[in-house]
Amino acid sequence: MTTLTKNSSGVFPIAPTPFHPDGRVDVASIDKLIDAYLAAGATGVTVLGILGEAPKLEPDESLDIVQRFTKGFGSLPVVVGVSAPGFAAMRLLTRKAMDAGAAGVMIAPLPSLRTDDQIIGYYHQAIEAIGTDIPFVIQDYPLTLSVQMAPKVIRQIVQAQPSCVMLKHEDWPGLEKISTLRAYEAEGSMRRVSILTGNGGLFLDFEMERGADGAMTGYAFPEMLADVVRLQMEGERDAAHDLFDAHLPLLRYEQQQGVGLAVRKYVLAKRGIIACDAQRKPGSALSEKARQEVDYVLKRVSRVDPRASFRSA
Amino acid sequence: MTTLTKNSSGVFPIAPTPFHPDGRVDVASIDKLIDAYLAAGATGVTVLGILGEAPKLEPDESLDIVQRFTKGFGSLPVVVGVSAPGFAAMRLLTRKAMDAGAAGVMIAPLPSLRTDDQIIGYYHQAIEAIGTDIPFVIQDYPLTLSVQMAPKVIRQIVQAQPSCVMLKHEDWPGLEKISTLRAYEAEGSMRRVSILTGNGGLFLDFEMERGADGAMTGYAFPEMLADVVRLQMEGERDAAHDLFDAHLPLLRYEQQQGVGLAVRKYVLAKRGIIACDAQRKPGSALSEKARQEVDYVLKRVSRVDPRASFRSA
Amino acid sequence: MTTLTKNSSGVFPIAPTPFHPDGRVDVASIDKLIDAYLAAGATGVTVLGILGEAPKLEPDESLDIVQRFTKGFGSLPVVVGVSAPGFAAMRLLTRKAMDAGAAGVMIAPLPSLRTDDQIIGYYHQAIEAIGTDIPFVIQDYPLTLSVQMAPKVIRQIVQAQPSCVMLKHEDWPGLEKISTLRAYEAEGSMRRVSILTGNGGLFLDFEMERGADGAMTGYAFPEMLADVVRLQMEGERDAAHDLFDAHLPLLRYEQQQGVGLAVRKYVLAKRGIIACDAQRKPGSALSEKARQEVDYVLKRVSRVDPRASFRSA
């Protein structure tokens, strides 16, 4: 039986949704994606996030995707993004996701929230709406959501909501925030929750040293993320940084707002993990120049990590 | 057969959703609300807007509400708010609404849009998603959405999208914007669309003189809005202002962001048009002090407009 | 000796800066403006606010304006707006203002502030910069500044900064905020500060009943504001509302962001209080249509308040 707990760790890829060039969901590619994630060492997965093009999916499609992932991941937890402008839609999606075998849900604050109490109150209402028995993840992503949660606000939410088991940390900068939260835990003022980091993995190397339990992000080489997490847990600091730094030029390239998904799908398609890099409309595509840049970076990465090598561009 | 056209005019109340104290939709009150709107001279109605607590409704509830209104309004047009973070949800809701007899839909821009071309492109994509044959209303509401549409941006959308038939104008300040748009029309650079104004009606008196065709807003005395629109169309300027000014203290009180709906429901309940002023959770309620203030203002309004008088508070 | 205290009350007009048509500061009109304010019953005045076109003034001009007002107002307090992107400029302006006889300064939060602690910390740093002996006013203006201060944040600033003597309240909606702050005071959790309200005076009628001490705003008929404040303090509730409601159509017209100053200067010029309604570049001007609308409203106001009557437009 799959669970999401305060001790969940490792790498939860943020799964993109593969499409056929004509816009239909490409279910065969979903299955290959699941296999690739499992082979890469994923310990869970997150679906229907922003980068999963969730807002472009029909309800039935969304549900089908959740079911494929829960089936494919077996006893490993599947987290479903259920952020919504209204609590009715959030509750509905949560119910369907849990019925389909999800291990928990991820909730981002509404972009209009400002004061500390507004944020804390929002999570109170959301949990009241979806049910206090559903394990949930706080998504802390100020860059995109424009909501700033001070560490003590996160602490208040965690303390008030027993069903909160994880923080998706993507504040930027955020290293001190992880240290602060772990210090709260050490001093006993906050109970433990799992911290998986996002922001494309741009600081994963040091985030692990600050106390993160792993990554929840969609970088096109999840095996690199998994290796870095593992090496850091084994105390192989230099080896972790060596591998991370080799990928950093690409990881940085992928971490461009609005372009990132196109880069990610392009690399996944190049790797043969998904059949094509199409996005459902309205989507963006890489320019020819950008594709050449990605190819060039891949070739450079492959000098250190052969998994990034391809026969021909 | 009900239609929404570039010549639609009059008053389209923004309908609140009546609830029982326990949170269930109060269908009996919906029917009374419809009767009250028709008696007040409404020439159409808008449902599932922000003030209709749409994000708290289950899909079935939303659909049922649309059906009740289209049935009740008969040949008069019902506009359905379909703004959504994703085009899939927007398309789905549009289809259901049109199948249920709606005359058109209202679309607000995503709050993250900034440049002129982003806004124009968004409407292009939205119309592509819902279908180019569905009459739609542009909602221009910078105060809440933080998207600023210059008059020439509205013109570009109108010219590019033949299915655009109406502008819900709620920029603030906005009088010059109406004049600019009507001047575009006069000089032949923009085709005519209906302009109904929102913002709680706070400038309806002068908006009519600038070229608006009426109001689309939820003030608790729609008969006042209808009278002002009618008087202005008949050239009875002083009479229109006399009536408007008598209501202005209440209208201004109702036009408080975040409190407005509570005031509106309180007055509608006091008038016996809805059974109670409950909001579905999470909702806000008026303080005792605020209720007394509304009662006091109502008493003052009733000195000029007897329709605002009540036996006892 | 002029002071600003926690008991300051009455009306502090926000003074516009009169200019000649060629852009020079019109010092003769400043003197007439001062006389008009004093005749209207002003108990203080605020200069160099946003509506005073402060950002367009050279440092010497700003200083001269402060000096003219402090001289003209004699023992009545002059508040100087010193909000600035940096603390060096804030400190410099504060020093010059206090040397020129100001009674205190007004400080708005930086628009980028978000969390409660960021706001509280900002005021701590600002007061450290300007000196803990300078009486200051918190400007709480979310609509323009996009900073939301919860009542408890205001309380923390007040309790932490003994030199805070006043709140310029212009949250919207804001009636409950005044009640909450006064309840803090009543229960002993916050010391008393003066609360003067802004937002163009749009809710002054009820703000006085909630516990405000008066108004700090620039409506073109400060005598009306003074009368409403006085009547409410004397318990003449109905008379206060009668007068306020008569002016409400104009007050509402003036309270349009970005247009308000042009309306205000137009009316002040019409009243002969300033020589002309010019704004220094870059400024805005009323359209001919808007001037006619203001004239029309003035005529209507004058039916109740003869002070709004003019021989001919």
Add this chain to the structure above:
Amino acid sequence: MTTLTKNSSGVFPIAPTPFHPDGRVDVASIDKLIDAYLAAGATGVTVLGILGEAPKLEPDESLDIVQRFTKGFGSLPVVVGVSAPGFAAMRLLTRKAMDAGAAGVMIAPLPSLRTDDQIIGYYHQAIEAIGTDIPFVIQDYPLTLSVQMAPKVIRQIVQAQPSCVMLKHEDWPGLEKISTLRAYEAEGSMRRVSILTGNGGLFLDFEMERGADGAMTGYAFPEMLADVVRLQMEGERDAAHDLFDAHLPLLRYEQQQGVGLAVRKYVLAKRGIIACDAQRKPGSALSEKARQEVDYVLKRVSRVDPRASFRSA
């Protein structure tokens, strides 16, 4: 005689302001900083930017800093940041800067600007205020300023303002923007301006290949920036990327909003270029943990670039 032209290229460091631990400006360190920049191959410099802690400086201090840099840089251009909430302050600072020998000024849009025409109009007014004969740089920095300038908006400003000679490009993502602007130039619809890139240099490697003329940013190893710019201009693509990638882990660490300046000053102090890493109040400091992280990254960078090596941490 120093000039800033549409052909300016190379590296313009954004200069920090060195302070003594007690908060006084450290003029000796300014001289050492100038020497280090010149030795590193800087072709110009930018002072009084956000990272120069400009808002904390007294007017006399600011002027003195400009003079030291213009004297030290001799015939090389000094750009002065003059962004201000008001045009009076902008004009005053521009005059003083140009009198002190500056080659041009940099102007960022006000954060409140939204529509295309508002942005274009703002630059028109700003240039009218400071004088049409002052060479100026457009700062395009959406991440911090929340103003989004479409390429065609930049084109309109460039075409309308002959005194615009440079774009400080720090949109993110921004590679396609550079390509679009250079394509405008190629097709003859926009005249040439210099494009120097910012954003901490995070994409400098590819920005050079897209058509940038160099970098304007404050990375603590300006010699690396200068080498990458030179290598790319010489066609040594691989060598440019090799050097860039070696520094990327540190460059990325430095590119953390709100922390970056502390990292930068820490490294500059470690390098002996400034005496200490103090910031004037209110400033931020690195935690002990962060200092250790920077030391660790420096050691790793030094394996490829010996200029990053230090005897002992």
